[in-house]
Amino acid sequence: MSFHDKFDDLKLLKPVIFTGKEVLLLDQTKLPETEKYLKLKNCGEVAKAIKTMKVRGGGAIMLAAVYGLALSAINSKGNLKILKKDAEILKNTRPTAAALSQAIDFILRIAEKSSNVAEDVQQAANWLFKKTVEMEIKVGENGSKLFEGGDKVLTHCNAGALAAAGYGGVTLSVFRKCREKGKKIKVFVTETRPYLQGARLTLWELKKFGFDAVLITDNAVGYCMQKGMIDKVLVGADRIAANGDVANKVGTYLIALAAKKHKIPFYVSGTIDPKTKTGDEIKIEIRSPEEVLIFNGKRIAPKNIEVFYPAFDITPHEYVTAIITKDGVFKPPYNFGG
Numbered sequence: 001m002s003f004h005d006k007f008d009d010l011k012l013l014k015p016v017i018f019t020g021k022e023v024l025l026l027d028q029t030k031l032p033e034t035e036k037y038l039k040l041k042n043c044g045e046v047a048k049a050i051k052t053m054k055v056r057g058g059g060a061i062m063l064a065a066v067y068g069l070a071l072s073a074i075n076s077k078g079n080l081k082i083l084k085k086d087a088e089i090l091k092n093t094r095p096t097a098a099a100l101s102q103a104i105d106f107i108l109r110i111a112e113k114s115s116n117v118a119e120d121v122q123q124a125a126n127w128l129f130k131k132t133v134e135m136e137i138k139v140g141e142n143g144s145k146l147f148e149g150g151d152k153v154l155t156h157c158n159a160g161a162l163a164a165a166g167y168g169g170v171t172l173s174v175f176r177k178c179r180e181k182g183k184k185i186k187v188f189v190t191e192t193r194p195y196l197q198g199a200r201l202t203l204w205e206l207k208k209f210g211f212d213a214v215l216i217t218d219n220a221v222g223y224c225m226q227k228g229m230i231d232k233v234l235v236g237a238d239r240i241a242a243n244g245d246v247a248n249k250v251g252t253y254l255i256a257l258a259a260k261k262h263k264i265p266f267y268v269s270g271t272i273d274p275k276t277k278t279g280d281e282i283k284i285e286i287r288s289p290e291e292v293l294i295f296n297g298k299r300i301a302p303k304n305i306e307v308f309y310p311a312f313d314i315t316p317h318e319y320v321t322a323i324i325t326k327d328g329v330f331k332p333p334y335n336f337g338g
Contacts, residue, residue: 003126007133012166013208015060018067018125021074025055025064028162032204043072043086050093053195057163058238058270059132059170062099065090066125069107070118078117084108095283098239098273103128132165138326139269140173143234146267146322146329147174149183151231154221156190157249158197159236159269160205170236170269172205174324179211187213188230190221192249194292194309221255225262233259237270244317244334245279246270250310256319268315269324272336279314287311 004017017024023040029052030036038054040046046068049055055064068090069083076082087104094100107124114120147153153175160172168176178185187206192198199215206213216224224230233255239247246252246268259266276282289307293299301307323330330336 004129007166010133010137010167012133013161013205014166015055015057015162016063016067016129016165018070018122018129020122023064023067023071025049026162027054028056028201029054031162031200040068041071042075043068043090046071047086047089047093050090056094056195056197057158057160057169058099058236059136059164060162061094062103063125063129063132063165065093065100066103066107066128069104070122070125073111073118073121078111078114080111080117083111083117083121095285098276099271102273129165133167135271135326136164136167136169136173137177139170139324140168140175140177142326142329143170143174143267143269143324144177144181144183146265146324147178147183147185147232149178149185151183152186152188152229154188154190154224154230154233154255155202156198156233156235156252156255157192158201158205159248160202162201162205163236170324171234172202172209174234174269175206175211176209185211187211188224189213189215190218190251190255191215192251193218194295197249218251222258225258225264230259230262230264233264233266235266235268237268238312239276239282240268240270240272240323240336241276241278241282241317242272242274242335242337243278244320244323244332244336245282246315246317246320247279247282247284247312248315250313253313253315253319256315260319265321266319267322267324268320272323272325274336277337279316282312282314284313285311 072086160169163169
């Protein structure tokens with residue numbers, strides 16, 4: 001039995017698997033049509049997969065990266081210089097994701113004190129996987145207290161099982177726990193352009209677990225709220241600042257504004273980054289124009305035009321009704337700085 005097989009009773013979707021010789025990544029760019037695992041044999045291949053969105057979501061990116069470092073440690077026979085170089089490459093793949101850099105720094109601290117770097121890095125990566133699963137379950141348990149049977153809940157992008165270790169991330173885990181308690185939840189899912197993470201990934205997950213779900217276009221959010229079709233909003237976060245400001249997939253801020261207008265609770269689930277004081281300190285990743293210009297292999301806009309595509313936006317803390325973490329549910333005023 002492999003390390004990851006120990007979690008089979010939780011019915012994980014397993015976006016990231018480490019075999020000891022390679023990292024297996026469920027290629028999220030192929031979903032929902034094809035369920036295919038990439039077999040990555042070195043850290044460079046893992047970094048490229050993260051950069052090209054083969055794996056995405058803060059938790060899954062983090063796990064892919066630490067297992068990439070495990071490959072680096074194995075292939076280099078524990079060479080710290082190579083490990084640190086690969087660590088910097090991995091950090092730069094998705095700079096907005098706080099969990100990525102934090103986990104890499106954790107792995108490096110262990111490696112620097114180790115007498116058997118390759119073995120200890122693998123053990124540390126497996127420990128992070130286990131802690132991620134535990135976090136998902138705790139977030140789900142805490143978040144489920146905010147929802148009632150019959151709630152119609154809007155979510156944006158994908159912060160579910162595919163974005164973490166596979167139990168449910170920081171959104172689907174809440175829905176799974178609601179169902180365990182007999183609370184029937186209906187989920188409204190935005191397409192989430194331009195990569196359509198909501199349409200392709202969140203709905204794939206929800207159907208895998210048998211949830212009642214509805215797909216809407218990104219620009220239908222206001223209409224649905226205006227017509228009383230949405231009771232609550234639950235989104236994940238790539239980073240939550242100490243003051244409660246939230247970095248999440250671009251479009252989240254607009255949803256928060258609409259929710260405020262219609263007096264709809266706007267909940268955020270994730271992990272706090274106490275070192276980041278406010279959203280102003282969060283680096284927003286500006287991604288390639290090609291991601292906007294090309295859809296399904298075809299260009300959808302004229303040539304020689306300017307494109308601006310920030311992958312994330314910042315939702316100020318005053319629009320956040322509550323923040324759900326593994327340690328509990330927190331309401332304003334937010335002060336996670338210690």
